Amino acid sequence: MFNARLYSRIRINALAQSKRFNATISKNAPLDASKLSIKTADVVKPLVANKDLVFGKTFTDHMLTAKWNEDKGWSSPEVTPYAKLELEPCAAVFHYGSECFEGMKAYKDKNGKIRLFRPDMNMARMNRSTARIALPQFDGDELIKCIAEYLKTEERWIPSERGYSLYLRPTMIGTQESLGVNAPSDALLFVIACPVGPYYKTGFAAVKLMATTEYVRAWPRGTGDAKIGGNYAPGLLPQRVAAKAGYQQNLWLFGEDHQLTEVGAMNLFTMIKNKQGELELITPPLDGSILPGVTRDSILSLAREWNEFKVVERKITMPELRDASKEGRVVEVFGAGTACIVSPVKTISYMGEDLNIPLDPNDSTSQAGPYTKRFSEAIMNIQYGEVEHPWSVVIN
Numbered sequence: 040m041f042n043a044r045l046y047s048r049i050r051i052n053a054l055a056q057s058k059r060f061n062a063t064i065s066k067n068a069p070l071d072a073s074k075l076s077i078k079t080a081d082v083v084k085p086l087v088a089n090k091d092l093v094f095g096k097t098f099t100d101h102m103l104t105a106k107w108n109e110d111k112g113w114s115s116p117e118v119t120p121y122a123k124l125e126l127e128p129c130a131a132v133f134h135y136g137s138e139c140f141e142g143m144k145a146y147k148d149k150n151g152k153i154r155l156f157r158p159d160m161n162m163a164r165m166n167r168s169t170a171r172i173a174l175p176q177f178d179g180d181e182l183i184k185c186i187a188e189y190l191k192t193e194e195r196w197i198p199s200e201r202g203y204s205l206y207l208r209p210t211m212i213g214t215q216e217s218l219g220v221n222a223p224s225d226a227l228l229f230v231i232a233c234p235v236g237p238y239y240k241t242g243f244a245a246v247k248l249m250a251t252t253e254y255v256r257a258w259p260r261g262t263g264d265a266k267i268g269g270n271y272a273p274g275l276l277p278q279r280v281a282a283k284a285g286y287q288q289n290l291w292l293f294g295e296d297h298q299l300t301e302v303g304a305m306n307l308f309t310m311i312k313n314k315q316g317e318l319e320l321i322t323p324p325l326d327g328s329i330l331p332g333v334t335r336d337s338i339l340s341l342a343r344e345w346n347e348f349k350v351v352e353r354k355i356t357m358p359e360l361r362d363a364s365k366e367g368r369v370v371e372v373f374g375a376g377t378a379c380i381v382s383p384v385k386t387i388s389y390m391g392e393d394l395n396i397p398l399d400p401n402d403s404t405s406q407a408g409p410y411t412k413r414f415s416e417a418i419m420n421i422q423y424g425e426v427e428h429p430w431s432v433v434i435n
Contacts, residue, residue: 068112072184080120103230137213139168144204148424153434168265173222202237238379245385245406249286256291263328297357305374306335312368318348371408383407
């Protein structure tokens with residue numbers, strides 16, 4: 040039986056050992072934002088109209104890079120023109136999946152100020168990911184300072200319209216030029232950016248999920264709580280299977296009791312009335328198989344602040360959700376992540392049966408329930424500085 044408390048102690052000890060190891064080998068040259076150099080492109084690309092933006096298709100004029108070596112530590116970070124990477128075919132990233140990344144966004148408020156949303160959480164999570172796959176640690180505050188200067192260089196790419204933003208992809212890869220299953224002695228940290236629009240062009244579009252029993256996304260003591268490429272590639276085939284059957288995303292289940300874990304590449308939330316009639320917001324606990332999403336944490340924090348319903352992080356199974364649905368106790372189901380903030384769910388296919396999830400009966404144009412919309416609006420208000428909040432960091 041999985042022991043969450045024992046697993047937590049093991050994981051904390053492993054991460055502590057990794058941090059001590061990285062602190063030792065990088066002590067002579069930590070990542071240092073004061074050493075950042077900037078070389079701008081001679082020719083810049085034309086901007087793309089907001090209405091024509093497609094997620095992940097258009098990239099800005101520059102990129103941020105820093106190299107790491109086991110003996111030398113971190114090199115001076117650089118902002119340079121966006122360009123192809125040159126790597127040896129034997130580089131560790133190609134053979135052993137030595138890669139992790141983050142997803143975050145920069146916004147412009149109504150006064151034209153650049154803002155980041157909880158960047159400290161992205162830095163902390165990236166350091167946990169690098170520790171898990173034996174890549175080097177870095178000072179998150181220093182990388183945020185580098186990203187701030189990078190954003191100033193790319194300011195013209197940051198859309199000013201609400202719902203639009205500049206998506207940032209910090210990435211680290213192992214670049215050691217030799218074969219062998221070892222922790223890389225060389226690594227590359229880089230950040231690229233692309234302007235993006237609303238996840239849904241015409242407002243919320245509720246999705247249909249296929250509860251997946253044949254494939255497993257992650258498992259306790261694995262890497263499900265790290266944002267690494269190896270967690271995503273195995274989900275591509277199940278995604279195709281779901282799409283072929285007419286569903287937009289997989290609902291990942293785990294264990295013989297079919298525990299709910301994540302939806303596609305998002306965290307999962309359910310709003311359910313318990314058998315006493317009390318409304319509960321339920322999401323699976325961070326047991327090592329769930330990615331600790333920034334949006335997930337934000338939703339939980341807001342819900343606890345509102346104090347209008349119970350907020351529960353606990354195991355929930357698909358049979359429990361099915362029974363609640365048939366008893367009319369399911370209020371809303373939605374996914375949560377950086378790209379979309381929230382994604383409403385209207386149908387879940389489970390064991391050959393479609394469960395219909397309620398949508399907002401009082402809104403004929405939107406497919407999202409009132410709580411889903413409320414979370415989205417609350418977070419966006421903070422992201423765009425319409426509500427002053429410590430989560431919104433202004434870049435000076």
